[in-house]
Amino acid sequence: MNIPGKNIRNLLIPVSWIYGAATGVRNFLFDRGIIKSQEFPIPIICVGNLTVGGTGKTPHVEYILGIIGNKAETAVVSRGYRRKTKGMIIATPQSSADEIGDEPFQIKTRFSEVRLVADANRIEAIEYLLQKEIKPAVNAIVLDDAFQHRYVKAGMNIMLSDYSRPVYDDRLLPAGLLRESFSQRRRANVVIVTKCPANLSVEERKSISKKLSLLPHQQLFFSTMVYGTPYNIFTQEEKPMRELAENKRRIVAMAGIANPAPFFNEIEKYGCPVVRKPFPDHHNFSKEDLEGFKAFVSSPDTAIITTEKDAARLQSFKKLWNEEQKARIYALPIKVEFLFGEKDKFNKIISNYVGQNK
Numbered sequence: 001m002n003i004p005g006k007n008i009r010n011l012l013i014p015v016s017w018i019y020g021a022a023t024g025v026r027n028f029l030f031d032r033g034i035i036k037s038q039e040f041p042i043p044i045i046c047v048g049n050l051t052v053g054g055t056g057k058t059p060h061v062e063y064i065l066g067i068i069g070n071k072a073e074t075a076v077v078s079r080g081y082r083r084k085t086k087g088m089i090i091a092t093p094q095s096s097a098d099e100i101g102d103e104p105f106q107i108k109t110r111f112s113e114v115r116l117v118a119d120a121n122r123i124e125a126i127e128y129l130l131q132k133e134i135k136p137a138v139n140a141i142v143l144d145d146a147f148q149h150r151y152v153k154a155g156m157n158i159m160l161s162d163y164s165r166p167v168y169d170d171r172l173l174p175a176g177l178l179r180e181s182f183s184q185r186r187r188a189n190v191v192i193v194t195k196c197p198a199n200l201s202v203e204e205r206k207s208i209s210k211k212l213s214l215l216p217h218q219q220l221f222f223s224t225m226v227y228g229t230p231y232n233i234f235t236q237e238e239k240p241m242r243e244l245a246e247n248k249r250r251i252v253a254m255a256g257i258a259n260p261a262p263f264f265n266e267i268e269k270y271g272c273p274v275v276r277k278p279f280p281d282h283h284n285f286s287k288e289d290l291e292g293f294k295a296f297v298s299s300p301d302t303a304i305i306t307t308e309k310d311a312a313r314l315q316s317f318k319k320l321w322n323e324e325q326k327a328r329i330y331a332l333p334i335k336v337e338f339l340f341g342e343k344d345k346f347n348k349i350i351s352n353y354v355g356q357n358k
Helices: 006-031 057-068 102-110 122-129 182-187 202-212 241-248 261-268 287-297 308-320 343-356
Strands: 044-049 074-078 115-118 140-144 156-162 190-194 219-227 250-255 274-278 302-307 329-332 334-338
Touching: 044 057, 044 343, 057 074, 057 102, 057 140, 057 156, 057 334, 057 343, 074 102, 074 122, 102 115, 102 140, 102 308, 115 122, 122 140, 156 182, 190 202, 202 219, 219 343, 241 250, 250 261, 250 287, 261 274, 261 329, 287 302, 287 308, 302 308, 308 329, 334 343
Parallel strands: 044 140, 044 156, 074 115, 074 140, 156 190, 190 219, 250 274, 250 302, 302 329
Antiparallel strands: 219 334
16 A cells, blocks of 8 residues: 655645544444444454555454354355446355455455355345345354444454554544544454564553553454465465475565565565565556566466465466466465464454354
């Protein structure tokens, strides 16, 4: 996510005041019940944030699905950001990233049994999932990136905050990255500070907790991202990073995500020549981009390593490459780990909420 320079941000502050007033009025109307929020008779977990840009929503949604279970009784509702379709799309094993969005595609690929609906109208999507004709009946729903979608009243709101871009030091759009006021953190049942260093100290944990100034009933957790073993995006065959980097093989590190620096840094740790290829978040690859990738993987001494989100979009162009070229394109997976030994505590909060509200 590109952030304007300091001078430009200062010039934009008056616009942020207007934006803040508009979002403040909107939240006031929801708080007073003048604009209605709809409740549903099953557990609904909302995962979102206060900012634009990446806070690790998709890996945290996947983590929560890992607790609830990869089964047809579980559903995910996402608007399917940057998809090329309109209206409600019911994901199937044949759905592409163009149809449902790159992040929903990633989720559906990993959790194939979970029902996934792409629809900007979350109420419509939930009503579809709760139809009597849907068998087996859905008994838990995860809303992806819906913290601002207050038309649905979720039973549990999980707010994510990027460690490197703390919400308490940010400004409202467009001078900053906040979608709404920092005060709206009060709506969260759980706050997770994401993408923390694995060695985050107890002292810094206390400092962040103090600055967030949460209410007594709100639970605070800290998580980090752990990189897994690269796998070929077409065959799913795994190959250790050290093996990909051996003999000083050139790696083209390609990422169209909000903050690609950690991804690049992880690959560069292995000492091989690395070509950084950053793109905007959710970038739609052009013909020129794809021809450039094809040129890279035409060399047996080069491999492309990309993020899982970008891999979702690249799979739509599999006919452009021959088998040898496909064999040189890998994704580097990530997963969430909770710090300070609080994994079981978080898992219990999720499982208890779902179990007690079915």
